[in-house]
Amino acid sequence: MLKVVITDSVFPSLDIERQALGAIGAQVVPLRSSAEADLLDGVADADGLLVCYAPITRRVIDAMDRCRIVARYGIGVDNVDLEAAAAKGIIVTNVPDYCIDEVSDHALALLLACARKVPLLSARVRAGRWEAKDAAPMHRLRGQTLGLVGFGKIPRRLAEKARALGMRIIAFDPYIGAEAMATQGAGKVTLEALLADSDFISVHAPLVPETRGLIGEAQLRAMKPTAYLINTARGPLVATSALVRALEEGWIAGAALDVLETEPPARDHPLARLENVILTPHVAFFSEEAVVELQQKAADEVVRALSGQPPRSPVNLPRPAPR
DSSP: OEEEEEOOOOOSOOHHHHHHHHTTTEEEEEOOOOOHHHHHHHSTTOSEEEESSOOBOHHHHHTOSSOOEEEESSSOOTTBOHHHHHHTTOEEEOOTTSSHHHHHHHHHHHHHHHHTTHHHHHHHHHTTOOOGGGGOSOOOSTTOEEEEESOSHHHHHHHHHHHHTTOEEEEEOTTSOHHHHHHTTOEEOOHHHHHHHOSEEEEOOOOOTTTTTOBOHHHHHHSOTTOEEEEOSOGGGBOHHHHHHHHHHTSSSEEEESOOSSSSOOTTOGGGGOTTEEEOOSOTTOOHHHHHHHHHHHHHHHHHHHTTOOOSSBOSOOOOOOO
16 A cells, blocks of 8 residues: 655644545555654655755655655745755655735735734723824835845735735846746846845745845945845845844834744744844744645655656656665
8 A cells, every 4th residue: 555654734634645645555554743853763664755944855755665756735835855865866855836816915914013003003002091192103115115035926916916015116136038028017136136125025936945034234234224025935035143233223214024044933033032033933934725625635645656657746857766
């Protein structure tokens, strides 16, 4: 019998996976662990893996004798060693077309919360203060500039929504041409120009070695002192220590973050004590509909791979396993 291990998940039920994989006679085994030691023991005889946040390292991949696919629940694949998987002939897939509306909605919500200072004013009212002047300075959103770092599916949808509010859109993405951006209503600029010109910067780059710490001290110092940084992509894209300094010393006006370098953060995390920071718990992807879509599409990739069909969303090029 085929065996598919679900290393870890955040879902209330795995009925979707059991139904999809049961149709090809596969047994679903929930491991419920992200610890490497548990993974090494639990995946050795797996024909396929479904993975949420568990790190699928070279050691884990080397421990698998017959695995054909590692399917990631999500868009990013930074927790999977793609090179090691390719060397062993294992295909890695993701789900690049789910939660597009959810993440773009969340980024826009964070932008609006910053622009209208909603969390700050709410906290002051709850503390017994009723002063409209606490909102100052506050400026009209129409005509302000949104800078997008990365221009994939999510930032394109965000651009569409922000344009409806009258915002000007610019974007930095070395892999997308100016003409393609223009068709989406965005102007292509360098990162340096984006940092200098944007009133709000929303980060949407993938986490790869080249983008780790992409927004560091130099980039934060290059931003307007009235600008806000929004990150709904991956925490390590932004250097935390530099961001704390930027917020404490007034290099920028504020930040709104759904992701952090370390998740969950410690209770005494320095960002949590700052009034000019909004934090949400890596929830931008979430809606009831998005979760169902994610589970179904990830499970379908495993079904396809174990049935001899090509996957819809491969992210590596597996090489034939050595004989």
